[in-house]
Amino acid sequence: MGRYFTRRLLTLIPAWFGVTLLAFAFVHSIPGGPFDTGAVRPPATTALLEAHYHLDKPLPLQYLLYMRSVLTGDLGESIVQPGLRVSTIVTQRFPTSAELGAAALLVALGIGIPLGLVAAVHRNRVADRIVMVGATIGYAIPNFVLSILFILMFGLYFDLFPLGGWGRPSRVVLPALALGLPWASFIARLTRASVIETLQQNYIRTARAKGAGPTRVVVHHAFRNALMPVTTVTALLIAELITGSLVIESLFSIPGMGQYLTASVLGSDYTMTLGLIIFYASLLLIANVVVDVVYLWLDPRVRY
């Protein structure tokens, strides 16, 4: 297993470099440079600025210069907001996005898994029908519609929660629900399908034959094995949720990273966009390895 993981970690290196190269190519192919903001300056000043940020050099050289600074642990500084370091944005903004993502993940799993389980156990009965209709609706409504509905209902009409901002537990509730509920619907459907499939396995029949009660069969024998597909999805979901949702962040005025990534792409803030993409990519690559470890823990049959 040790050898497997060493190999697995080594394959991350070319993948990581591939990501940086692709990101660099994409970022520089967007029309308009960081100094095309409409701010007035003589051409000589623009030339000096371009030289300062190496933008006057050929692209391959720019890539090498950039990678040199990244490999020495420096993600660089914003071109559009000079003095603002990418690492500052990561350390200040990422925790917020991660907190919101974690809360939304809690919603997705905490609501999705139990409901899916209930639906599976009560398969084709009233409870199942209600959960599945709810899940279909929940998955079909986009999160920005949900957000606005929540703001109108719980924020303005019933006045139960603050309309936006961050830093208090009460401010997390609405955005986490808006971000997490569509995924809870998805998880519920997935859990239901997976539990139903698992309940048809031979070893479940064996357990029943040994005299295990229905609850024990589901909770003790079927549930953990049924969690495999949910685990796979959860890994992808973590990536999806913690990277920050632009829509939710702007609707609830949450200071997350999503806004920065979008603004930096639109403003051709090359170093900022690249720095954030490289940060995300590194995170995702690590998350993939973590999922492999979790598989191992969940299913002792898995051997590497």
Place this chain on the structure above:
Amino acid sequence: MRPHEWTVWCVAGRRRLTVCALLIVGTVVAGATVISAASADRSASAAGGTLRIAITGAPDPFDPALLGDNRSIELAQNVYEGVLGVNNKAQIVPALTTSWNRSANGLVYTFKLRHGLQFGNGDPLTADDFVYTFNRSLSPKTASGTSFFLADIKGADAVLNGKAKTASGIRAVDKYTVQVTLAHKAGYFAAEISRWPAWVVDSKVIAKYGKAWVTPPHNIGSGAYQLTGQVGDQQYTFTANPSYYLGKPSIGRVSVSAVSDSTAAVARYQAGEFDAVVGLSAAAILQVKSNPTLRAQFHTTPIERTVWLEMNNTKPPFNKLAVRQAFNHAIDKKTIIQIALAGVGTQANAWLPSGITGNFNAQHSASTYNVTLARKLLAKAGYPNGKGFPTVELDYGINYGEYPQVYELIQGQLEKNLGIKIGLKELPINAFNNELTSPKTRPLLWGYTFGFDYPDAQELDQYLGIAGAPYNYDGYSNRNYDRLVARANTESNQATRAKLYAQAENVRLADAPTVPLYFVNQNWLVKPNVKGFGYSPLYMHPWRQVSIQP
């Protein structure tokens, strides 16, 4: 299970142990977050004598040489000052100087500093600090985007190009006298040197902390307030400087929050979280206008920014004067302001906004709404009722939320009034500006805007107006205009300069190279007990002028 049974369950096996450890860590982290958030709330509500302002987005880091957008500059002006400043009417006035003068030949500027000045940390502030500051802003290592404000100084070129460390034209005559010699006559230089690249910084602090000097607690200026706290890029705390030369300001603390969605900021203002909200979007303005209490607390004033329609003067159909004039008379600016800007804007019939030297008539007749005249002019140009008019696309960059509606209205008005159908193309702002830079990709018609960095007509005329100017994308060229602008730029007498810019503006408007649409209005909400809060044609009033009534 009872607690001890949980413990037994947890320690029976490695996997169970992992689960328990994760649960415990998770609970502790969540608890700590809740507690820290709750205590942050308490400290905020306990504050007294605090002015709480919501702005639209995160400001730039607080290095005066590197400032770029207005919302950063209007905060930083409370922390830093220069030899000159601007007053609430956007006029140039002495700041850290008791007096200043310009030599008879217009080349030598002498500034007499106030005595006993010091930075917020107690470091004495003398003429040498200005010599350091000006050269620092010019240095290519600083990479200031506005170093050109000081580029007229003798020897500035050498510093800008990295060939010298100091410009020969910048000199500390004695401890209290700064002398600046220009390479050529520049009547607008006083306006330039009143702005942020010339706001004095403390060389000792920068030498000691390097790049970290811009963030609290290292950040130091000589202004009425010091930046003393910063939470991420969302929350900034400014504290009154007790050693400020005009005395300690009335408000002890100013807390500034960056809230990107202004409808959300208005809701939080209503909930009592803010004393003032600035820069409301059209959507937020409509929300405010539907509420009588908010409506009474809403204010607006024109700022020095013009929005206009630019036509490619070098290509048909806009190379014909009559076509350009027809477009000028066919657009109903009043309706645009009413609908797209929620009524908050000022009709523009001239290019230079009011309050700028050279603006002489914001109701110039070359650009007033007159459909009959517009149709007549279009027919004269050979396109009666728009017949035979080529396909034209109007491009615009998204830098204001109101733009799509502004240009959709223009599209409708041109069709209704002139029988001309135009297409619209919306681009991200940088891509849009990039498209304009090359004559090959430049469209026939586009929306453009300019906001003044310093209050002088020279900035607009020199960089966008004259033939060959770096941002003269419409290709407008008139020797008479260029000559008048050049004379106004070098003239020292401000009254003569104003006359010359006005003459130039007159020539330009007669040629109708653009359609002036509106002057942008700044707008804000402020609680009635806050006195003195407001906007000059350039920026927010300095906070030292503001007081809070009990």
